[in-house]
Every structure is written in C-alpha cells, then in structure tokens.
Amino acid sequence: MTSRNVSRFWEWGKKIICVGRNYADHAKELNNAVPTEPVLFLKTPSSYLTEGSPILIPKYSTSVHHEIELGVVIGKGGTAIPQSSAMQHVAGYALCLDMTARDVQDDCKSKGLPWTLAKAFNTSCPVSEFIPKERIPDPGNVKIWLKVNDQMRQNGCTSQMIFSIPFLISYISEIITLEEGDLILTGTPKGVSAVQVHDELHAGIDDVVSMTFTVGRL
Numbered sequence: 386m387t388s389r390n391v392s393r394f395w396e397w398g399k400k401i402i403c404v405g406r407n408y409a410d411h412a413k414e415l416n417n418a419v420p421t422e423p424v425l426f427l428k429t430p431s432s433y434l435t436e437g438s439p440i441l442i443p444k445y446s447t448s449v450h451h452e453i454e455l456g457v458v459i460g461k462g463g464t465a466i467p468q469s470s471a472m473q474h475v476a477g478y479a480l481c482l483d484m485t486a487r488d489v490q491d492d493c494k495s496k497g498l499p500w501t502l503a504k505a506f507n508t509s510c511p512v513s514e515f516i517p518k519e520r521i522p523d524p525g526n527v528k529i530w531l532k533v534n535d536q537m538r539q540n541g542c543t544s545q546m547i548f549s550i551p552f553l554i555s556y557i558s559e560i561i562t563l564e565e566g567d568l569i570l571t572g573t574p575k576g577v578s579a580v581q582v583h584d585e586l587h588a589g590i591d592d593v594v595s596m597t598f599t600v601g602r603l
C-alpha cells in the first residue's frame with residue numbers, strides 16, 4: 386500500500402527524462418539540426434528545486450541558460466506503451482525549467498562527451514506546483530512563457546513541438562520503463578539566454594500556473 390501523493394512527485398526521487406531539440410525554432414537558434422528522432426538525456430532527482438529556493442549557478446559555468454518546458458508527470462508506469470493509450474499514463478503536468486550550463490554543454494558537444502555536467506547539476510530542474518491532468522485538456526496546445534526581470538524572453542506554444550506527448554511517452558517507454566512519479570521534460574521553444582545572479586525568473590501557463598525563481602551562485 387502506498388500513501389504517496391503524486392502531486393509532490395519531486396519528493397519521490399524518480400527519473401527525470403528530458404527531450405532536447407523538440408522545437409525547430411530552438412534547434413535552429415543554437416545551430417543544431419532539426420532532429421528526425423527524439424534527443425534524450427537525463428537529469429537527477431537531486432536537480433529538483435521548488436519555489437522559495439534559488440537556482441544556483443555552478444562554480445564551473447559562466448553561462449547558465451533558462452529553458453522553459455512543459456513537464457509531464459507519469460501516473461501509471463509501463464513499458465512499450467502504445468501511443469493510442471499513452472495519455473492514460475499521465476497524472477498531470479508541471480511547468481519546468483531545464484537550466485543548462487551552455488558553455489559546458491558547448492564544450493561537451495565539441496569533445497563528443499555527455500551533457501551531465503551541463504544539465505544535471507543541483508537546482509537545474511526548478512518545477513511549479515503539480516497541475517492535475519484535467520486542468521490542461523489539450524497539452525499539445527498550451528502557451529508557455531518566461532520573463533527575466535519582467536522582460537519576455539520565451540513565449541512558445543506546445544503546438545510547435547516536433548514530437549507530441551503521446552509519441553514521446555511511447556518512444557521513451559520502449560527504451561526506459563516509465564514509473565509513477567517520473568517526469569518528462571518536453572523541450573524548450575526559442576529565446577533561451579544566460580541568467581545573472583539576482584535575476585528574477587517568472588514563468589507561466591496562462592490561467593493555469595505561474596512560478597518565480599531567483600538566481601544565486603554556489
């Protein structure tokens with residue numbers, strides 16, 4: 386018997402599976418090819434951050450970028466989930482930031498090394514409150530936005546995703562068994578840029594959720 390409540394999924398310590406380059410406008414702004422298959426990487430549960438605590442720029446980076454993304458919280462696990470029933474495995478959503486040490490990522494890319502240092506550092510996954518599934522009837526068509534110090538930096542719509550949420554659930558679960566409490570970050574639209582210490586990041590999905598985080602340094 387479990388009494389855990391998935392609305393506090395960040396406390397469960399489950400997997401964080403991230404999709405990269407899922408918006409053509411963002412792939413292009415970083416001079417990356419638009420993918421024909423999803424690009425996947427992982428964050429660790431220790432990268433979770435909730436409102437009230439600051440995002441901490443790691444010592445080894447001078448260029449940490451914000452990436453606003455819709456997160457999908459898994460409610461029912463599965464392996465090789467068909468696209469047709471994929472949405473039955475969703476408990477809800479969270480607005481998320483895929484904080485990225487871009488200078489480190491560029492270095493890893495040029496050396497052919499994995500992105501762990503760029504993507505999975507402590508505080509690299511700020512999340513909003515849990516959004517129950519019913520509050521977003523069409524997750525393939527919601528606007529996600531992010532302002533830095535009141536200036537709009539990212540303003541995209543999940544309709545721009547190259548790979549849809551049902552496709553991603555099916556694709557990922559063929560490779561990695563999904564479990565209750567796992568989070569899938571679905572990629573970021575264009576407009577990523579570096580944050581500075583003391584910046585205030587304010588992000589939202591209109592009429593659904595908003596969140597605010599400040600930036601500090603380790």
Ligand SMILES: O=C([O-])CC(=O)C(=O)O
Pocket residue numbers: 403404405406407408411412415452483485490571572573
């Ligand atoms: O680091 C990147 O550009 C890949 C990524 O996470 C995204 O597209 O959301």
Ligand SMILES: [Mg+2]
Pocket residue numbers: 403404405452454483572573
């Ligand atoms: Mg991302």
